[in-house]
Amino acid sequence: QSVLTQPPSVSGAPGQRVTISCTGSSSNIGAAYDVHWYQQLPGTAPKLLISGSSNRPSGVPDRFSGSKSGTSASLAITGLQAEDEAHYYCQSYDNSLSGSVVFGGGTKLTVL
Amino acid sequence: EVQLVESGGGLVKPGGSLRLSCAASESTFSTFTMNWVRQAPGKGLEWVSSISRSSNYIYYADSVKGRFTISRDNAKNSLFLQMNSLRAEDTAVYYCARGEGYCRGGSCYSYPPQFDPWGQGTLVTVSS
Numbered sequence: 001q002s003v004l005t006q007p008p009s010v011s012g013a014p015g016q017r018v019t020i021s022c023t024g025s026s027s028n029i030g031a032a033y034d035v036h037w038y039q040q041l042p043g044t045a046p047k048l049l050i051s052g053s054s055n056r057p058s059g060v061p062d063r064f065s066g067s068k069s070g071t072s073a074s075l076a077i078t079g080l081q082a083e084d085e086a087h088y089y090c091q092s093y094d095n096s097l098s099g100s101v102v103f104g105g106g107t108k109l110t111v112l
Numbered sequence: 113e114v115q116l117v118e119s120g121g122g123l124v125k126p127g128g129s130l131r132l133s134c135a136a137s138e139s140t141f142s143t144f145t146m147n148w149v150r151q152a153p154g155k156g157l158e159w160v161s162s163i164s165r166s167s168n169y170i171y172y173a174d175s176v177k178g179r180f181t182i183s184r185d186n187a188k189n190s191l192f193l194q195m196n197s198l199r200a201e202d203t204a205v206y207y208c209a210r211g212e213g214y215c216r217g218g219s220c221y222s223y224p225p226q227f228d229p230w231g232q233g234t235l236v237t238v239s240s
Contacts, residue, residue, distance in 0.1 A: 002156065034216065036226045038157075045207055046149075046157065048228035052216035057228070089157050093224035098171065101147075101159040101211075101224055 003028060003097075004035075004090050004104035011110040012080045020107045022073040022090035028102060030071035033093045037066055037075045040087040040106075049088070050075060077109070085111045113229060114138045116208050121234030128198050128238070134191040134208030134231055142186035147211040147227060148193050150204035150236075158204075161193065162211055162225075176202075198238045205233040 005023040012018040022035055029035060037050035048057055050066035053073055063084075065076045073092075077084055090104040115137040124130050134146070148160040161172045161182040170182055181194040191208050211225035 033224055034214070034221065036214075036224065038227070045230040045232055046227070047230070048226055051226050052214045052221070055214070055216055091157075091224060091227070098174065100171075100173065101162070103157040103159065106156040 002105040003094055003102040004092060006088075006090060006104040006107045008105070009108045009110065011112055012077075013112045014080055014082065016080050017076065017078045018080060018109065019077075020075045020088050020090075020109070022075070022092075022104050024071050024073075024092060024094075024102075026071065027096040028071075028092045028094040029068065029073055031095055033095075035066070035068055035073035036091045037064075037073075038089045038091065040089065042086070046089060080111055082111050085109055114140060114144075114210065116210070116229060116231035118206065118208050118231040118234040121206065121236045123237045123239065124198055125240050126199060126238055129194070129196045130198065130236060132193040132195065132206055132208075132234060132236070134193075136189040136191070139189060141189040141191075144210045145212060145225060146182075146184060146191045147209050147225070148182060148191075149207045149209055149227065149230075150202075151207070151233075152201075152204040155204075160206070163191070195236070198236075200238050203236060203238045205235050207231055207233045 034053040038046040039049045040046045053068040120132040147162045209227040209230040213222040
């Protein structure tokens with residue numbers, strides 16, 4: 001049971017827009033901690049996709065965007081492409097756990 | 113950009129020990145906070161441990177506390193994870209990753225650290 005809750009899967013057709021939610025609580029996202037998002041392509045290591053809830057690191061297409069409100073965060077992908085098919089993870093910090101960085105359980109994005 | 117390469121994974125029996133290593137490609141390694149993150153087969157990511165630049169601050173997930181020890185050798189640009197009393201549930205790919213603060217809207221923050229880059233991972237299998 002992950003501290004941050006993500007839907008196990010989402011899907012969309014090429015060109016469509018999808019969103020992935022990340023729901024936390026008052027001890028993590030709700031405590032004003034930002035959320036980072038990672039993309040994990042099949043058989044590879046995770047890659048930083050969104051930093052500080054809404055910033056795109058250099059090289060990340062502007063089709064990817066992030067937002068945060070209250071105890072939740074969201075990752076949006078517009079203009080869906082086949083190469084976006086991957087697992088996506090949110091990550092934050094929880095002040096009720098010792099030294100604890102926390103991840104969401106991950107969401108598998110399928111491009112139909 | 114710094115590259116990270118893990119090694120030391122393998123098959124070990126329950127109760128056994130294993131030492132993982134992570135080699136960094138640059139001497140700037142000494143300026144990074146470093147982390148271990150693991151991923152059980154078909155499962156999500158789990159943060160394991162972190163160590164500050166000078167090893168002054170060390171943290172562990174509750175699931176490994178008392179069994180795993182993180183350390184680093186800045187002179188050799190290397191990070192280590194000593195894993196003792198291994199259990200079947202420790203079976204996972206272990207990644208090392210730099211964990212640093214970030215900036216947003218003109219302000220910079222230490223928490224939560226962002227993990228970038230990551231190594232390619234090393235597989236640890238605990239089985240009899």
